[in-house]
Structure formats: structure tokens, C-alpha cells
Amino acid sequence: MENPSSQRTVAGALEENILAILDSTEADDTQYANDDRTAFLDAVRAASLVPxxxxxxxxxxxxxxxxxxxxxxxxELTMASFKLLNELDKRFPRVHLSVVDESKSSSKPAVIVENEAWSPFVFSSETSNEREAADNPGGSIDSSGFQLLIQDLADATAEPNFQASETKSLGNMLLLQYLVNVLEGDFQPRNCVYAETANWVLLRESLLNMLLVSRKLNYKNLMKDCLAIMCKLYQTNAEFTDDLISSEESVTQPDENFDTAATIALLEIGNNTCIAMQKFLILIMELDVSKKAAEMQGSTTRADGVRTPLLEMVLDELTYNIDILDSFLQVFKSEPKWKLEVVVQYLWKYIGKPSVRTRRSNGPTDDASFSGALKCFSNITSTKSTIKKIRPELVQLLLAHGLQAHLSLPCKRHVEGSSASSEERSNSSLIEVSENIISAFRNLKTADKKMEILPLGKEALFTAATIISTKS
Structure with a gap:
């Protein structure tokens, strides 16, 4: 067996040799310096990932x-370092689940945390961190640095002709993607074990929670910027795609300055940043759910602070900034659970609170679900009452996106208590929702005869009619 001290000596020599590549070029911005940095990245890859x-x-x-x-x-260097960091984190995770012994029924997963491992975040002493950040702008990021990164991206994406063409903007996008990956890698194993153990300390010590509870962070502004960035990137990517299609279909030659390869690369980075922002918001909403459960169990303390749940903030922002509603729902197409939650809560803000069952109530009780919301459009009177508070076009948008999300959920989410088989109950639920969608659109049209059905609404009606014809 090899001597541990000998292993440390070899590792130390390897580290000295690899870091020596950077010693003379750390502050330079020349081609020679960049070549040395590339050599450094290649050396790390060869030492850590290839074997x-x-x-x-x-x-x-x-x-x-x-x-x-x-x-x-x-x-090129920014992309290479971004890729290498993600690969290293995957190969050598800082937080991971322990191996479960399947032979023991009582064995449960535990969180393994490498406390001495390097992290891009540092929250332990924010005063000293500020001094460190000033002296070393390439060092670890504290809560203030994270907020500044988001603000820079928000300012960049707010530009009328933003196309993510500046190297700084692209670098910030890749940096954000990496930081979100780190937050996810730290949070998900902890949240998985929390679901089994209800040990709130695991989540209290997560990087995500420490970031959000920091006094250096303006949480409300951060969330507004995150929503603006995500929706703007989606809109910009859609415009990019339209431009590409137009240039390919046009019989004339595209502008000589139009670089298709560069445009596709920028589209990919922007799209991945949009997805990263969506992931960041979902992590916060998952943390909010776990924190609420911990509060109900009395596991939280004053030190955990009071923070408005993100879902409430999202609903408020979408209510007062309806221009981003469709973009938001389009981005969350791949996350039907949260998309449907937003649609349902948005609708119930205008429909009104569901009735509460009492001992003397014999009739069915409306539930604050998508099916319950659809039933509120089952007659002209309630439909007219609702569209006095919310524009029919927005109702169409919400109903169409709600149907998309509902259909994307696992079958068991479509089914409610019944003695029938799962397949029969699922078919029954889908048929009922489809019929209610058609009825809702019919009543919307009756209540507002000038209303035109949006393309997305027509798609929802076609889908609902197809489900009824095939499932009946």
C-alpha cells in the first residue's frame, strides 16, 4: 500500500507544477498569458478528469x-473554465448522499458535506469578504457580489437591442449558470434528506438559504431582477430564432455582417441562462415549501428570518406586469407542477377564495385547483363577474397554459379518489377537464362577443376536443 505521506508529496509537487504555469502571467492580458491559462486548464483536466x-x-x-x-x-477561456468547473463539481461533489445499504430496511440516506472543499460562495464573514473582494475581483462571491451580478445582467438585458454580444455579458451569463449549478448541487441532496428526516438544520446551512437570509441582500429587488432577466432572455431568444428562420427562408442573401454561427452560439448561451434562472427560482420555491413545513413543526427560529414566499412575489409581479406573463409561462413549460401552481393561484386571485366546507354543508365544495377554477367558468354569470376583474385575453392565456401543464403532469396527479381503476380515473379526469375547457371558452365568447380567440386558445380547444373524441 502506498504511503499517505508519499501521496501528499506527489500531490503537492503536481500542484506546484500546474500552478507554476500561472505565476508569471496572472495579471497579463496577452496572447501568451492566455495560452498559459489554457495550458493550466488542460493540465488540471489531465490530472483530475482523464484518469x-x-x-x-x-x-x-x-x-x-x-x-x-x-x-x-x-x-474561449471563459467557456473552457466554465465547462471544467462543472465537470470537476460533477466528479468531485462538495455535497452528496451517502450510499444506502439496501439489505437494511432501516437504512436511510444521509448528507455528506465536504466542509473543507473550495466553494465559489463565501458567507462566513461578510465584512472581511468585502475587503477580500475589493483586493481580488476574481475571488469567491458573497451575497453583495451575487446581487451585483444579477443587477449587471438585468441592466444588460434591459437594453432595447440586447443580443448578448458583449464578452462581459456572455461571461456574466456563464458565471450565473455555474453559480446556480453550485446552489443546486448543494441544496438538492439536503432537501432530499430533509424530506425523510425533517431536520431543518440541513437546509438552514445550505448555500441557498445563507444567500437569501443575508442582510447584504435586497431580496425583493433580486427577485424582480431575476424575473426580468428570465423573461427578457426568453423574448430575445424567440426573436433570434425568428431572425434565423427568416434569413434561411429568404431568397435574398443575408446581410454580410450576419454571422449565423455566432448567432446560434449566443442563442445557446442565452437560452441556457434563461433555464438557469428558472432553476434558481424553482430552488427558492422548493426551499420555501420546506421552510413552511419546518415552521409548522416549530423547527425554525428568529435567526431564520422572515421572507415573503417567492411564489407570492411572482404572482404580484405577473399581476402588475402582465407583459411578461406569457413569457414566464412559456419558460416554465418544462416545469408543469410550478407552472400549474402559478396559473391556479393567479386565477383564484380574481375568481375569489374557494368556499369552506362546514358540518351543515351538503353540496360539493369548490377546491382551489385547476379543475375548481374551470368550474367557475361553467356559467355566464360567474364568467361575466370574473372578466370584469381580469381581461378575457388573460383568462384565455391562463386556461391554455393551465391545460398544457395539467396534461404534462404524471397521470396520478390527474386522478382523484375513486374505486375505479387508475386508467379509468385518469381518462375520466382528462375528459372532465377538457369539457370544462371548451365550456369556459364558450362562456367567455358569450360574455364578451367582441373577444377573439388567441392562437394559443385555439390550440387548447383543439387539444381538448381531441382528448374527448379519443378517450370517450
Whole structure:
């Protein structure tokens, strides 16, 4: 067996050799310096990722790669460092679940945390962190640095002709994607074990929670910026796609300055950043759900702070900024659970609170679900009452997106208590929802004879009619 001290000596020599590549070029921005940085990244990859039992990256390796990602002025280097960091995190996770012994029924997964591992975030002492950040702009990020990153992206995407063409904007997008990946890798294993153990401490110590409870963070402004960035990127990507289609279909030659390859690359980075922002928002909403459960169990303390649940903030923002509603729902197409939750709560804000069952009530009780919301459009009177508060076009949008999300959920989510088989109950539920969708659109049209059915509404009606014809 190899001597541990000998292993440390070899690892130390390897670290010195790899870091020596950067010593003389750390502050330079020349082609020679960039070549050395590329050589450094290649050396880390060769040492840690290529061998089956690669050398775990040292703290200094990680910090140096992260510095290249943060301050690199070469897009090629920024992309290379971004990719390498993600691959290293996947191979050598800081937080992961323990292996469960399947032979023991009582065995449950536990969270393994590498406390000494490097992290791009640092929250322990924010005063000293501010001084460190000023001296080393490529170092770890605290809550203030994260908010500044979001603000920079919000300002950049707010530009009328934003196309993510600047290297700085692209670098910030890749940086955000990496930070969200780190937050997810730290949070998900903890939340998985929390669901089994109800141990709130696991989530209290998560990077995501420490970021959000920081006094240096303006939580409300951060969330508004995140929503604006996500929706603007979606809109910009849609415009990019339309431009590409137009240029391909046009019989005339495209503008000589139009670089199709570069446009596709920018489209990919923007789209991935949009997805990363969606992921960030979902992580916060999942944290909110777990925190609410912990509060009900009395596990939280004053130190956990009071924070408005993100879903409430999202609903308020979508209510007062209806221009981003469709973009938001389009982005969440891949997350039907949360998309349907937003649609249902948005509708119930205008429909009114569901009735409460009492001991003397014999009739059915409306439930604050999508099916319950649809029933409120089952007659002209309630439909007219609702569209006095919310425009018929918005109702169409919400109903169409709600149907999309409902159909994308697992079959068991479509089914409510019954003695029938799962398949029969699922078919019955889908038929009922489809019939209610058609009825809702019919009553909307009757209540507002000038209303035109939107393309998305026509698609929803066609889908509902197809389900009825095939499932009946």
C-alpha cells in the first residue's frame, strides 16, 4: 500500500507544477498569458478528469479556474473554465448522499458535506469578504457580489437591442449558470434528506438559504431582477430564432455582417441562462415549501428570518406586469407542477377564495385547483363577474397554459379518489377537464362577443376536443 505521506508529496509537487504555469502571467492580458491559462486548464483536466482515479482538485486549482471564469476577457477561456468547473463539481461533489445499504430496511440516506472543499460562495464573514473582494475581483462571491451580478445582467438585458454580444455579458451569463449549478448541487441532496428526516438544520446551512437570509441582500429587488432577466432572455431568444428562420427562408442573401454561427452560439448561451434562472427560482420555491413545513413543526427560529414566499412575489409581479406573463409561462413549460401552481393561484386571485366546507354543508365544495377554477367558468354569470376583474385575453392565456401543464403532469396527479381503476380515473379526469375547457371558452365568447380567440386558445380547444373524441 502506498504511503499517505508519499501521496501528499506527489500531490503537492503536481500542484506546484500546474500552478507554476500561472505565476508569471496572472495579471497579463496577452496572447501568451492566455495560452498559459489554457495550458493550466488542460493540465488540471489531465490530472483530475482523464484518469479513472484522478487527483482531486486542490483549493488553489479551483480558485484559479474560477478566477479565469470571472475576469477572463477571452470568450474561449471563459467557456473552457466554465465547462471544467462543472465537470470537476460533477466528479468531485462538495455535497452528496451517502450510499444506502439496501439489505437494511432501516437504512436511510444521509448528507455528506465536504466542509473543507473550495466553494465559489463565501458567507462566513461578510465584512472581511468585502475587503477580500475589493483586493481580488476574481475571488469567491458573497451575497453583495451575487446581487451585483444579477443587477449587471438585468441592466444588460434591459437594453432595447440586447443580443448578448458583449464578452462581459456572455461571461456574466456563464458565471450565473455555474453559480446556480453550485446552489443546486448543494441544496438538492439536503432537501432530499430533509424530506425523510425533517431536520431543518440541513437546509438552514445550505448555500441557498445563507444567500437569501443575508442582510447584504435586497431580496425583493433580486427577485424582480431575476424575473426580468428570465423573461427578457426568453423574448430575445424567440426573436433570434425568428431572425434565423427568416434569413434561411429568404431568397435574398443575408446581410454580410450576419454571422449565423455566432448567432446560434449566443442563442445557446442565452437560452441556457434563461433555464438557469428558472432553476434558481424553482430552488427558492422548493426551499420555501420546506421552510413552511419546518415552521409548522416549530423547527425554525428568529435567526431564520422572515421572507415573503417567492411564489407570492411572482404572482404580484405577473399581476402588475402582465407583459411578461406569457413569457414566464412559456419558460416554465418544462416545469408543469410550478407552472400549474402559478396559473391556479393567479386565477383564484380574481375568481375569489374557494368556499369552506362546514358540518351543515351538503353540496360539493369548490377546491382551489385547476379543475375548481374551470368550474367557475361553467356559467355566464360567474364568467361575466370574473372578466370584469381580469381581461378575457388573460383568462384565455391562463386556461391554455393551465391545460398544457395539467396534461404534462404524471397521470396520478390527474386522478382523484375513486374505486375505479387508475386508467379509468385518469381518462375520466382528462375528459372532465377538457369539457370544462371548451365550456369556459364558450362562456367567455358569450360574455364578451367582441373577444377573439388567441392562437394559443385555439390550440387548447383543439387539444381538448381531441382528448374527448379519443378517450370517450
Amino acid at each position: 479513472e482515479n484522478g487527483t482531486p482538485p486542490t483549493y488553489k486549482w479551483f480558485a484559479s479556474i474560477f478566477t479565469i471564469l470571472r475576469i477572463g476577457k477571452s470568450l
